[in-house]
Amino acid sequence: MTLPNLIPGLVDKSVEFFGHNMEVYCIHDGRTIEYAAFPMWMREIIMQHMETNPHLVAAVRREKVDFSDFVKKYIYLVFGRIDGIPDIALDGSTNHEFFAFSKREIDILRLVHLTDKEIAERLFISRETVLSHWQNMRRSTGLNNKIQLAISASKRGII
Amino acid sequence: MNQIIDVKKSPTWTHYISALEVGESFTADYDKMPTISPLISTRIKLKFPDRQYKTSKEKGHDGDLLRVTRLEDKEESNDN
Incomplete structure (x- = not known):
């Protein structure tokens, strides 16, 4: 029998972002953390991701989703789906799942x-x-x- | 009065398999195997009798994957 994969971050220190009711959260180390409480290292990884993916930044800018905070909008659109692959893996690498098609x-x-x-x-x-x-x-x-x-x-x- | 409705259909597995060029491949979730394999051996075979495909199982990030590869077409027999 094949067991389904656990949501990343539920029992380890990887990070899985998700969006709910236009708010952004993450699961990390067994806890659900609100956007306002994201630790600095997590924010730095996101900022680095934005710097290395200008095409995604441009695509997120084009998306008509109303967020006052651009970083929050970026996480919501680029990482905000729970998919079984950690958005920030244990080694700090990132996996985004946002394809911005016109x-x-x-x-x-x-x-x-x-x-x-x-x-x-x-x-x-x-x-x-x-x-x-x-x-x-x-x-x-x-x-x-x-x-x-x-x-x-x-x-x-x-x- | 007749109404014109613009229906936008998504491609099907038959479309994907038919569109493969020789040597090209794609992967699908392995649980699609019961759908894809019969398509290759029936519908696609009837439509393109000379085409040959290979399916194989591989490990993906999030579980097993089915790789579908189009092989060289069968050579025409020169029996006559």
């Missing part, structure tokens, strides 16, 4: 089964534009295969 990119993902030329004809754009959208999506997600991109988007309910 409306046009979502249209293209839905047509993944067609050739790029067919997608271009269907969406009245050039093949070069389609290729450029695929390239941007690969770069922002780190996934190098368009089918994997569509599967990931589908798993997250984006398409």
